[in-house]
Amino acid sequence: GAGVSQSPSNKVTEKGKDVELRCDPISGHTALYWYRQSLGQGLEFLIYFQGNSAPDKSGLPSDRFSAERTGGSVSTLTIQRTQQEDSAVYLCASSLYLIQGNTEAFFGQGTRLTVV
């Protein structure tokens, strides 16, 4: 596609339920990133995937969070047993290679998750 696409754009869920957030990166981009943007907290790195390498999960806040990337393209971020503090905008980005040199990361418009 022309840009990074995320779905759904908005998600309201009840506390304790599981949610899945989807990211379609730009075609051909080998690197994919997930960030969380909470009110007043800026952007928090969650996880990134690069090609076939093991993902860097160092930013995942708890074991309730997991992500996978199938076929080196689409990625799904799963949050199990959601809590109210999980409410945030979840942003996905992709880049041709890992960000370095002249590689630029392109961001999607995000999924706004509200846990009630």
Added chain:
Amino acid sequence: AQSVTQPDIHITVSEGASLELRCNYSYGATPYLFWYVQSPGQGLQLLLKYFSGDTLVQGIKGFEAEFKRSQSSFNLRKPSVHWSDAAEYFCAALVGGSQGNLIFGKGTKLSVKP
């Protein structure tokens, strides 16, 4: 710990006035540095980036930024602000060569008075 600091949470300037948004980083080595803009309901858009070479970097929409190693700063500037520049601005850094994750500041919200 590695960090990026944007000291100003909210700045208001008059249309046509000059703008400077501050960004400081704390790292041992010189990181790659970026400025992004986020308009309401939109994703982040890259304004400019610094990797090496000339410390004054030109970006899109008339923005520029200057890397100052001695001050660990990468401030964003624009000589004349337009009402459409009202948005939130994020400074970010990438450290460690091939490390993939950007470290973001908490952002500065810019309001523009007519």
